[in-house]
Amino acid sequence: MGKSSASLIIGRQPLIEAIEQGRAIDKILLQKNTSGDSIATIKQLAKQHQIPIQLVPVEKLNTLTKANHQGIIAFAALVPYMDLQQVIDFVVQQGVAPLFVMLDGITDVRNIGAIARSAVCCGAQAIIIPDKGVGALNEEALKSSAGALQHIQVCRVNSLLKAVDTLHLNGIQVYTSEMRAEKNVFELNLTIPACIIMGAEGRGVQPYLAKAADYFFKIPMAGNFDSFNVSVAAGIVLYEALKQRQFSSISANKLS
Known part of the structure; x- marks a missing residue:
């Protein structure tokens, strides 16, 4: 069974806010060669909260959503x-x-x-x-x-x-x-x-x-x-x- 769209967190700022609010995250898919201050913040938060990051091609992200994902999509966890x-x-x-x-x-x-x-x-x-x-x-x-x-x-x-x-x-x-x-x-x-x-x-x-x-x-x-x-x-x-x-x-x- 695939992930439902409701379990996706799409975009940089929504993900930062979700992690800072204590929402459990299964994993983060990060587009290869993506950078920026917000990406550095996400990497730091992921390390702090032990959230795995997987580097993927942009095609992988595009198959998950048609929204502007800004090079990053996360799967929200169903259990804390x-x-x-x-x-x-x-x-x-x-x-x-x-x-x-x-x-x-x-x-x-x-x-x-x-x-x-x-x-x-x-x-x-x-x-x-x-x-x-x-x-x-x-x-x-x-x-x-x-x-x-x-x-x-x-x-x-x-x-x-x-x-x-x-x-x-x-x-x-x-x-x-x-x-x-x-x-x-x-x-x-x-x-x-x-x-x-x-x-x-x-x-x-x-x-x-x-x-x-x-x-x-x-x-x-x-x-x-x-x-x-x-x-x-x-x-x-x-x-x-x-x-x-x-x-x-x-x-x-x-x-x-």
């Missing part, structure tokens, strides 16, 4: 983006253990929506996404989530690795799947503050990010078929966290 540290502080103040999901390289918006739906149903408080390399939280993602994306905090960061550092500084343990892992998902202790990294199908979690994780797990399967769809795998892990947090006591010999 929150600061990761502020979300951690808020969750901790509620007296509950954080349960977050980090998405690494997942580009299929239907998978993102399905993961968000499982996250909300299983009590996760936030989804962490990078500012580049992940599917846009557009109308299709929102529809696939059955509205769940509007009921969970979404944190957009410019570095997933720095986000892991922030999680660690706040006492949040990071988990990721690994087919050769020794522990099954149901052997983990997911009652503690936790963030689960879900990677792109085929590639999985990027090695540099997996290396920063605290615990590895596998999801056992019958037979030798390829693997679960990423949104199904996320649902399995998240439900295990829900089960442990609400319905079971963790034995002393599990990870601590």
Whole structure:
């Protein structure tokens, strides 16, 4: 599904005003070789608010609108983006253990929506996404989530690795799947503050990010078929966290 015209912010000054007023922006399309004081201001605001800028030919902009775009068009976000540290502080103040999901390289918006739906149903408080390399939280993602994306905090960061550092500084343990892992998902202790990294199908979690994780797990399967769809795998892990947090006591010999 494409972007609706209502989600476009066209022109330099309208975009500056939108960002300064706190409107969430998915990304900015900037015509190549465009310059000027207002463009410099937009670049500075984009860096400050972690909004990705994509350089495109003028033909790309002309396909999106017939209006005078002045070399720049932005996509307004359908969900607000929150600061990761502020979300951690808020969750901790509620007296509950954080349960977050980090998405690494997942580009299929239907998978993102399905993961968000499982996250909300299983009590996760936030989804962490990078500012580049992940599917846009557009109308299709929102529809696939059955509205769940509007009921969970979404944190957009410019570095997933720095986000892991922030999680660690706040006492949040990071988990990721690994087919050769020794522990099954149901052997983990997911009652503690936790963030689960879900990677792109085929590639999985990027090695540099997996290396920063605290615990590895596998999801056992019958037979030798390829693997679960990423949104199904996320649902399995998240439900295990829900089960442990609400319905079971963790034995002393599990990870601590």
